[in-house]
Amino acid sequence: MLISPLADRNQKELCSVLCDVLEEQSHRELFALELGSGIGQHVVNFAMATQLSDIKEESRDSVRSYIAVTKVKTVLQPVHLDASEPWEKWAGLPRGACDVIVAINLLQCSSFDTVEGVVKGSGQILRQNGLLITHGPYAINGTITPSCMEDLDQELRQMNPGWGLPDIDILRQLAFGNGMRMERMIEREQDNKYLVYQDV
Template identity: 70%
Template sequence: MLLSPQAERNWEGLCSVLEDVLEAQSHRQLLALELGSGTGQHVIRFAQKIPFVTWQPSDITEESLDSIKAYIAATHVKSVLQPVHLDASAPWEKWAGLSHRSCDVIVAINLLQYSSFETAKGVFTGAAQILKPNGLLITYGVYAINGTITPSCNENLDAELRKMNPEWGLPDIDVLRQLAYGNGIRLERIIEMEEYFKCLIFRKLD
């Protein structure tokens, strides 16, 4: 099993956001897709705390898929499905066989920072097809706003990411808002989190 210290630090705050935005639907069973599940720590914790959601974890690397499977086996959680290989930059028809309007929620934690713009576009075009009407797309990370990155620690993070891969870096909230709008999705809320991180809550329009 892989272990991410950051995931151990931030899962509770993220879980509180999920509980808050999903509370009104707690009377029914929801299906949530996590894009870029990484180690699997988040999805396991979410499943343990939010029993009315069935989780579909996904990732692009075999190492992460193996780690997620190991966490599922070790914790015996019943509401986490076996992970699937999913490349968010691919057309939605290739999203591991997920059907049109099948998901209530899509979650992407620290995915857009470590992705190309093609992947960001894929997330929104895919979400537009996979989400049910009024479904939620929730992204978490550090962002630029109107082309500006503040404070200096976030500028440093952006520079580090671009050194690792020139296509990576802090996505701009306004660009994401436009991408969403072009796919029939509206940015509904921005929730301030720890250390300049934010949760963006997008809703698929009818």
């Protein structure tokens, strides 16, 4: 089982925001999909905090270990999912299968094809009024602030020329073109933002 100190530091805030965003739906069980689950720390804590059902991808052995150690009952076993592929290939999920799709620090380390795929796929996989929740640093109308975020953007682009901080305005247009609207933007510490899109 792998452990990320960064995930530990962010866990309380992430769970707090997720619970706040989903508060109006707390009376029913939700089916959620986390894209780019990494080692599994977030998803297990999300499930214990919010009682979400979930499907995972990536670092699957570590996710399985977290499920086993925590004995959480609402997290399904991890599956491979390439968000750049058409939504019909998303682990066989049918149209309108999910109430919530979560992507934590995924869009920043993805090609534009994957970013576009996340938005397009979410527009199909989410039920009406379902939510896509993304987290991380972003550009706004082509501008990245503060300077430390510019440095991060450059570091990501050096690692992979297709990566970098996505622009909120481009994401908003992509969402609108795929049947979603930005419901809200939540700003938190360290210049990270939570973007909440609703399927309409």
